[in-house]
Amino acid sequence: MHFKTVAIVGRYQDTGLDAPLRKLAGTLGAAGCNVLIEADTAKNTGIREHTVASYQEIGKQADLAVIMGGDGTMLGAARQLADSNVPLIGINHGRLGFITDIPLHSANDALASVIQGNYEAEDRVLLEGRVVREGQTLFSGVALNDVVLNRAGRGGMIEVTVEFDGAFMYSQRADGLIIATPTGSTAYSLSANGPIVHSRLNAILLVPVAPQTLSNRPIVLPDSGTLSLTVTALGRVESGASVHFDMQTWSDCQAGDRIEVRRAKNTVRFIHPTGYSFFSTLRRKLYWNHMPQPSDEVE
Template sequence: MRPCPIAVVPKAGIIYNDVKPIACRTAEELRDKLISRGWEVYMATGVGGILGYSSPDRPVCHTPIDHLNPPGFDSDMSFAAVLGGDGTVLSACRQVAPYSIPLLTINTGHMGFLTETYLNQLPQALDDVIDKRYEIEERAMLTVQVIREQSLLWEALCLNEMVIHREPLTSMCHFEVEIGKHAPVDIAADGIIISTPTGSTAYSLSAGGPVVTPNVPVLQLVPICPHSLASRALVFADIEPVTIFPANSNPLVMVVDGNAGCYIMPDDQVRMQRSPYTARFIRLGPPEFFRLLREKLGWGLPHIAKPTSVELP
């Protein structure tokens, strides 16, 4: 007699912004709905993916990349729903990246550039995900490390950008930047941005960098308020590692994805390279980046004709 096969209970996760009441309420409703359909559900807040800011008296606030996953989140998880805005999505990517968990992102924030659907579309989206009617879009991430005296001091996963900038009330900064085996370059500016294609529509865009479609395997370097007309955005292959040497006598501030930071001392090195982990987003239809640019940023909208001039008497 053959043994009866053991039924495998599907597992899902929910990561939500616990500051927003609507996200908290929807997370509980979603949990109950999944449990009623036979799913095992684990819940976590997005706070666990925020690595924290340092301060001058405590210059390092650091959790290793592989130690951010919430309890119960592992490679057996079919998907995780994310309830929040772009900040919650960025945090969730750090929390699940080592296990390659696909993310269904639901916008409860404002811009929601990284989110896939809205609350009023969640019932249909959930049915589509459970029935596996979706595609996976992978986005490149960066590993950012701070090296001090040949030792790893700080590290973080980055989906959007790494920024090093001067402290308020200090003078312009100088950076020596090495990209792969190319000759180092010197940049004088208020700061410097290393951006992924996903981050090309964030801080990098505000600083004058180009928009890069998500599937292009490149990074870009964008100086912030450079002191030279020759210092402009540079796009290069993402197989090239980047090392930044701050040529300054004063400490600088580094921020990753807007929600993790570390002080950079004069002798520190900041090293970046493409991470072996990727952010995996559930897409309920074919990814259409130009439509997203049009809806969220107004890019490519048709020009409105000017009214016909009228001759005055």
Template sequence: MVKVGIVVNREKDAEFKLTTEIVKWLLDRNLCVYVYYDLGIKNNNLICTDKDKIYRNSDFVIILGGDGTILGVAREIQKYNTPILGVNLGRLGFITEVEINDIYNALDRVLAGDYRIEKRIMIKADVFRENKCLKTFFALNDICITRGYLSRMVKLDAYIENNLVDTYNADGLLISTPTGSTAYSLSAGGPIVNPTLDVMLLTPICPHSLKSRTIVVSSDDEINVVVDRSQEGLIYLTADGQEGYELVGGDLVKIKRALNCLNLIKISNRSFYDILRNKLKDR
């Protein structure tokens, strides 16, 4: 029996109307469905459980929301390698695959095996203080090290494979995946990169220099960022703009490609460049 998980952004489907319709459609086809909200449906094939079990037990997971919802799911699901099908409930997204009006056609194709898997690299950031790892973060888009609201510029030393690249005096520093190249990195002046490439981007945010530019490195490289010990004021590390951690002077952040990728179910013939063209047109 095919097992399908469903994760929904409650702000996008507050009354669970769409979620309930999709669940009933799947149950009518004798599929096992995992959800983490009680929808009031009585069926032996409907299992209400926590997200971790949904990600671990499902053959694929339907994500109802937008790119932001997928970013949150990506960090949790990557360790299971479970494929996801993103359904867009907002504006045109770069990561979501299906629009609402095409959801059932898309599910028919997935259940018939008429799809492909597109792998997106993720990055892992370990925060060290006095040689002790305090925290680990995963990100699909980017790891950002930046100043607090009222702080001055931060001073950061960036190393690639133990080679000093530059000392940045800036508002911050972004380490992005190709998927994240169309997010914060783009706004910071970074290049647009095809999301299937195996690279990482190092982009300074508002650097106090005319020579500081984005550096593109292999995804096999390790990027080390050291916060200057004389640094005063608040400094934050954020993962995909959704998880955060306060840094202090002397902290070391080691960033490298994560062991697992995010597996995106792709069914449309819409290319990255089609999405890019439409997205830039909207701007």
């Protein structure tokens, strides 16, 4: 038994999620696992026949956390469990699902095999950052995908000065800037024409969002340094900017504020069934070598 105590976290907003969650819990119980149900998941699905646990309790007790939902559910769980070193495995009950990579229809068989030790593990980089104003930290957070500085509402472009380890890189006007991990390279960064970066690389991506100067291109940087973005001007007097750490938002960013981002000391460990391939995931999710048909299943 490689994972004696297993926690289940679900995207409880989905109608009918209780049935696949119960089936999953049954599979784990039949394999001899102690099953924990995350508290909000239990409350909103009515699944109370197993031990209900907070994220803090899961971090102390679980050997594995199974996340059923979309990538957003995984991001939230990863942030909650970042300090506990509990490995995560994702079952896709969403749309695209780059990091919840096990299809729902094969989830129970895949998980039963993983419990018996048939799995591969990989550690993913996390970012940590803070918003600083006049030497005071106003907001801080961690992110598995990205830290994003965006103009707020319908305001004009924002002007940003970018430094890496104190060295000046450039100043530019744009709708925003994305600082992404390799995991986040297939998220917002990808839609902004950023490169796909293999999950095993130790790197940070800096990707402009709709830059005024088209020569401002995405750049891949070593993850050993600190990126500093200073908002030098906002598009309009009444405009603002916001900073997003995955699912956490600071919406009162003003001219003069500085956003500092570096690699976090913790990592997130992902568990995959034996035979997992990063490239297979890309082929399947991005329809490489395949034209999607109306009958294709949306995972």
